[in-house]
Amino acid sequence: MNMKTFYSKALKYTAALLLCTATAGCTSFLDEKTYSFVSGDDLYTTAANAELALTGVYDILNAGAIQGTGNQPLWGRGMHYLMMLGDEIAPNGISDPHHQIIASCGYNEEADFVSMAWFGLFVGIDRANHIIQKVPAIDMDPKRRDEIVNEAKLLRGLYRLYQAWLWGEVPLPNTPNSSAEAPREPLDKVYACIEEDLDKAYKELPDRNSNVNGRVNKWTAGGYLLKMYTYLASCKENRVGRELGSPTNSFDWVDAEACWKKAAAIAEDIYAHSGYKLIKPYHYNFLADTKSSQKEECMMVVQTGAGGSNEYFLFAYWAGPQGNVGTNGGGYGWIRPTGELSDKYVTEDSRMGWNLCGSLGNNVTDYTTINGAKYFSPVALYASGANLCHGKFRQSDPAVRTSQGIPTWASNIDFPMLRFADIVLLYAEALYKTGDESLARELVEEVRERACTDTDGKLNESALNAMNSAYYKTDFMEELLDERSRELCVEGWRRIDLIRTGKMTEVIGNMKTVNDAGNKYYYFAPQMEPIKNNYKPYKIWMPVPKREREVNKNLSQNPGYTQTI
Template structure:
């Protein structure tokens, strides 16, 4: 792969460009995303501006760099807010979020900031004279890719949202899901048809990242239509009655087949290596797109896993888990009862580690090994999916991680491919794809048929939904999956209150839950600024 530049390095340059206190910058006329005559005059400036568009993926910590995984993984059957904890993400673990929650407002504004930056760049691209036509089209495709995925996350979180395709647009009403998804598909398809298969800048979007997101969009639309997602709320802005599910699933099959057959991505051999800080080679085999992070103390572009997603233990050995959220027994019970049979369980649900714990060396990193969880009632249970190496080996603070957060990986594409095969009347082939994923998960000397038998359900879509959780838990997928398959209400109502260390707060979650909460409320700050916005029902 031609990685002559790094998106992380350019991100640091972007921040320096905007925030530097150096005299040269202070004495010059300020650059601004709202001053077209001063910015986007050269290719170099356009490249910096493009990195600014990427910044909304994990910029400021309120999207994927820290808080969005709590927002999207909580209020599901994977994890829940720990009893006795009250903080800014607790509402998202107990279905008590309201329109005045600052984190929702921050996610909304951060994604729209990324959209607006993309729109400014798109508006000026043709005026840049020192840029080759080939690179101009690539930048155009990257900007449209980012505009597409930001609109996608917004509409999957809030339902119909305002579509923005011009710089600094005036306030206006929400668009319907039909209008939002039409724009998303248009942007992502352009990116899919225009971007190169590999990126010249490490971490940048490619043809296959666009294909992966486009596949997710078609799967979401098709399943939402088939399940009647939100129909009981009778709210036209969020309706999916307009979707042709057969067409959506035909497109999904075409896209996932292209990715599986032609992209070169694969299931990396060791599942655990997807979530370690020093295993970038394994991650590059499977991650189509990720929220990037850096090991540099200078730019401090990092992801933060320590408040829930690490094994509990002392910060000095790579622990530092505040246990804001804990795994529910329902997730633990989805796995084979013997952890050596499905290796994913021991990676994704752990106990604590101490200074006396076993240490393993992985590609130059020293990692303390947590104790194995044998049941959902074990003490010090955590969703310890990610691991951080010994802080003595890092230049960044012990609470920060340079491990990328996966947004689309090849396992997800395979699961979408299985869904497409099933919906196109080939259930045997769909089940074979699930077997392919489980082959990696099966422990040493374990026949994958053991997992196929343990996980079998007569209803393939129920089995698929379970497998997506076993494979992708805590990766900001579960909320969207429960909503689009029409399973949300049943899953929340069926959670147990008396099995599992963290399940005692299930009663609070269930009291707060109602079907309208599959969508978040439009942030109060936005309603105050824009009276044309209509709130989602129930809030």
């Protein structure tokens, strides 16, 4: 589907929403039989309809298909692949070419995951535009009406932020059914729109969203504003994209000093007043059966299962230890850790033991019970390292999940989009950039303390001292980037961190492709060779999909990709 056709179908999702009840488990907002007799204007007449329309904007995050297009195109699967470039992940044995081309950095103008993400994010923006324009006219509780509009603005800003991170310049449709032939706009205009939406939500949304569990709030907006300011300031300071010799996606307009000051102020506000915290233990952020704890740290999640829209993410394709999806809840093992990631940890750091683990074996009597749910234990890491896995996200007993109607391939984990730990580390960065390195280092240590604190809250000071000593670097920014990787690995932030700091080319170039020392943590080093061969500096930007440019002749292409149609 192309950009032109998505605008013509933009109202259809709400028609289908109105046919779904709370118990219907609607997994798709597409029902062709209803379109011919539902008027778009008629959908925005009641408070209930406004809530359903807002649900449609959230649904973009994890929809199995978006208006009939794609298969888990965003945070159900595709976005995780689009955001994985860097030194944390090695592709291994990926049998599907659509996954392989992204994981190996071989993406081009015809890559399906790229096209689906472009389309899905624009649909989300258009759905938000309908709410922002039409809901203010509905006769309903004015407080909730304003909240709905500001939630839609936050989500519009979020979807645009991801567009800007992936493609840079993009069209800026700000009204329903905007022109399908709009050109890409310069980055200063794109980020002005993002800032306006997020700032409005930050100032006007409540501290917590009381309407529906898992929805965004004031602090979610503040967190993404903080992300935006640190990204822009970093890109300006590190001359990101200058080597491409193109005016496209220029950051010359950014006032880095002003951005760092704004970032520091927002981060301080979130840190002091949001009520979010670093939960203990660390891994409770990444399991389906610890959601009550997760919400104390996660400022935004992509909901799955019965708590969301009865939709799930495709766990087996990218997450978890390798195993059997039907017996022990393992994944396919397509995504493996790199030796470079393991080198960032010391053994005293409990995050290493959770994030890097062995595969799941056949011993169904070896398990841990967490909040009444059974989680099968990984086996020990082989001497060769052949069973080295990413263990951050883990599945409970599939027999129980299937009895609840959850497919074996699916996960009902709420994916953490934005965690308080990330905010603390960004706060440290902003403080350092505005002249307070001492406090910045204290904040980094605060994040480390959790990694050596037991469930009873007792701090292992010996472990903390070992971590601080091993992790210390004279250049605070180098130390901070390593800490961000240790804490946030495989959550989608390493790609952005390496781009904004101008380090992607250097890091990819230094990746090992031969395990000449027989280090078990470098077993998958040979899998990095296709990435090193395919990576070029211009690949910090995704290509504008070919089929979109075939329909909209005003869309320019990013440098390095095929310019002609």
